[in-house]
Amino acid sequence: MVALVLRVMLALAAIPLMLSIAYNVVNPVSTLMLLRWVEGKRVERVWTPIEQMSPALVRTVIASEDASFCSHWGVDLDEMRAAIDKADELDDARGASTIPMQIAKNLFLWPGRALIRKAFEIPLALWLDLVVSKRRLIEIYLNIAEWGPNGEFGVEAGARRAFGIPAARVDARQAALLAVMLPNPRRRDAGNPSAGVERLASRLQARVPREGPELTACLGPLR
Template identity: 65%
Template sequence: MGRFWRWVWKVALALGLAPLVLTLLYNMVPAPSTLMLARWVTGQTVTRDFVPFDAISPALVRSVLASEDARFCQHIGVDMVELQNVMDSAEEGEPSRGASTITMQLAKNLFLWNGRSYIRKGLEMPLALYINLVMSKRRQLELYLNIAEWGPDGEFGAEAGARRAFGVGAGDLSARQAALLAVTLPNPYRRNPAKPGRGLNRLASNLQARLPREGPELTACL
């Protein structure tokens, strides 16, 4: 029994240290997501062409930031302002809304699993703080844009998403195309930027209307 528990402890230690080491490695090399790995292991298709940050349309960068995490340049991986707002809303009995940052989503995509879970959230937040400590904001966003799921058939990253939806590379997206891709991110299985319905078009239009107001603050750290 003693040998068994020593083995369990070693496995747990290795699992705990792996994200810390891999985050440092991912500063230098392209990173896969856990969902990409799962699809590879199960023989499903994965389409992902890693493109550097400067090869991604600035319109997509701004659109994703405005849609997913407008305070990306201000927070420390976890947005304490939004987290407090969520807590205040819960206390007042208002509908719950998320406070997930791009850094938290990156931590989930790199090391954790999909689905709602207090356990996952409990792991996600310290990982996000660590990622923000050892990785620049620019690199965080570059990785996120290259591993985010952007289609229902294993399309990952901005390049695959742009080519699937519009037949162009990530660097050639128009402002409208970028907005449509950005508002697709929460649910790429049900939202199709190539054939947007009334609801998706409305979301993209609202996003485009916000961009001039939020402007330089979105990308100040990049």
């Protein structure tokens, strides 16, 4: 019986490891998208290659979500230590979550604010960063992130909902508005921003040029 349980556990652990490799060529869907489909709720997602996204949008999202994306190996230990120092619990600090960690959560884990999730999220992020290129990782992230209150996933759906344009035509200001939606896409609206969202977007837009080309140095040509 113990041997059977161990085999089952190993098989379950192998699933995300194998899927991670497959996602180099297979376009994934998130667990939240799957849940909405099962519940019969609306899901809008049009997979968009990174070559068809606005370079300003790619740079701005990286600046907002994970400015060290090109230099870490999936987990930013310095940011995590700083976040722990500032927060009561590790998961209270969004700044500790890199883009690979958010991908791991969105593809393989569950929403919520439990430390046990981090125990799975961190090794999965390291594995994703090892077996998937940085360019593909950001492409996946931009296509699975939730970007609206009614089942809009991915930047194409987000840009069309907010501005009525494709992701390829998003300018620097629109990119900043979309990026600051990500922590709370059901309450923040890039198309009809509150004063607070406008302020966040202005600060982010001003910061992006200062971060320099290192933000996307690992991605190669964007357009």
